[in-house]
Amino acid sequence: MALARLQVSPSVRAGEAVEVRLLVQHPMETGFRRESDGRAVPMNVVNSLVCRLGAVEVLRAEFGSGVSANPYLSFWIVPPASGELVVEWVDDAGVKGRVAATIAVT
Amino acid sequence: MLFLAAFACAAVAQEPKRPSPLKPGPEFQSPDVRALQADDFANPGMLWVARGGELWRAPGANGKRCADCHGADAASMKGVAARHPRHDPSLGRLTDLAGRIEACRSRHQGSPDLARESPEALALEAFVAHQSRGLPVAVSTDGPAREAYERGRSLYVARVGQLNLACTHCHDERWGRTLLAEPISQGHPTGWPAYRLEWQSLGSLHRRLRACFFGVRARQPAAGSEELLALELYLADRARGLAVEAPGVRR
Numbered sequence: 001m002a003l004a005r006l007q008v009s010p011s012v013r014a015g016e017a018v019e020v021r022l023l024v025q026h027p028m029e030t031g032f033r034r035e036s037d038g039r040a041v042p043m044n045v046v047n048s049l050v051c052r053l054g055a056v057e058v059l060r061a062e063f064g065s066g067v068s069a070n071p072y073l074s075f076w077i078v079p080p081a082s083g084e085l086v087v088e089w090v091d092d093a094g095v096k097g098r099v100a101a102t103i104a105v106t
Numbered sequence: 107m108l109f110l111a112a113f114a115c116a117a118v119a120q121e122p123k124r125p126s127p128l129k130p131g132p133e134f135q136s137p138d139v140r141a142l143q144a145d146d147f148a149n150p151g152m153l154w155v156a157r158g159g160e161l162w163r164a165p166g167a168n169g170k171r172c173a174d175c176h177g178a179d180a181a182s183m184k185g186v187a188a189r190h191p192r193h194d195p196s197l198g199r200l201t202d203l204a205g206r207i208e209a210c211r212s213r214h215q216g217s218p219d220l221a222r223e224s225p226e227a228l229a230l231e232a233f234v235a236h237q238s239r240g241l242p243v244a245v246s247t248d249g250p251a252r253e254a255y256e257r258g259r260s261l262y263v264a265r266v267g268q269l270n271l272a273c274t275h276c277h278d279e280r281w282g283r284t285l286l287a288e289p290i291s292q293g294h295p296t297g298w299p300a301y302r303l304e305w306q307s308l309g310s311l312h313r314r315l316r317a318c319f320f321g322v323r324a325r326q327p328a329a330g331s332e333e334l335l336a337l338e339l340y341l342a343d344r345a346r347g348l349a350v351e352a353p354g355v356r357r
Contacts, residue, residue, distance in 0.1 A: 021148070
């Protein structure tokens, strides 16, 4: 089960910047680790993450093996209009995750 | 006379010098780690707390939920973590919070045992421990718990491993100094279960204690063993009055 937390101010004045914070629970296996019996643990990281506000893509991130487990992202956006902020991601195993929050521009 | 003097020395060695003033774990962490723990959103341990909340409200094997008896918001669990480990009359032995949750699950929910250190067990423990955040540690070391307390204290001062060190040598006598690049803490268990950056995961106090035993190249007691429970009780008594900070963040 993909667990994530998304934090954004629910209401923002037009033209004002708002901080978006995101925490995704994921082991971010680098592929370099081995089990105690010598078997390699296959690489499994969140390889792409997209954040959209309505139909507009506001952030796209591609991660590799250098990102720590449970990645934390923080970025600022200036929402042009009210809408749903949706973050979607997919990992190397094909497991998808999604978290959403509503922003009201006043 | 010589025998008596030797005996007196041994008796003094039994009661290690306690750290003063008491300093909680974050005081020995870097500012960024401290900031990460203080930020309830960025603290990765809160992911386990959130997951624990889901499990709390999910039905067990017989359909009963934790929330049915204890309330959905678990406010009734406030202060519970500060009193553990404790001698549980219904179990007839010393138990830590993880063991107590496990006993409750099997007794009232008929749920299959959760392995110690499993994600679900850690999530439930983090969820319950989080309710006690800010409350002072107040364990009981009297009555039936006394024996375990004495045992914990003797483990605390016993030299172990190839490095031949006891807990007291670092955490009472050399706290605030460094072990290679790492500051030596006073060894208070108030932040556990904690997210340890080295592990990239939340982990229990017993896992951390086992890492300490590994560090001095000693035999590691099993997680949940009587030895570690006794040691945990002694550590909690040393930390008496310090606030519970679970889920903590440690390097």
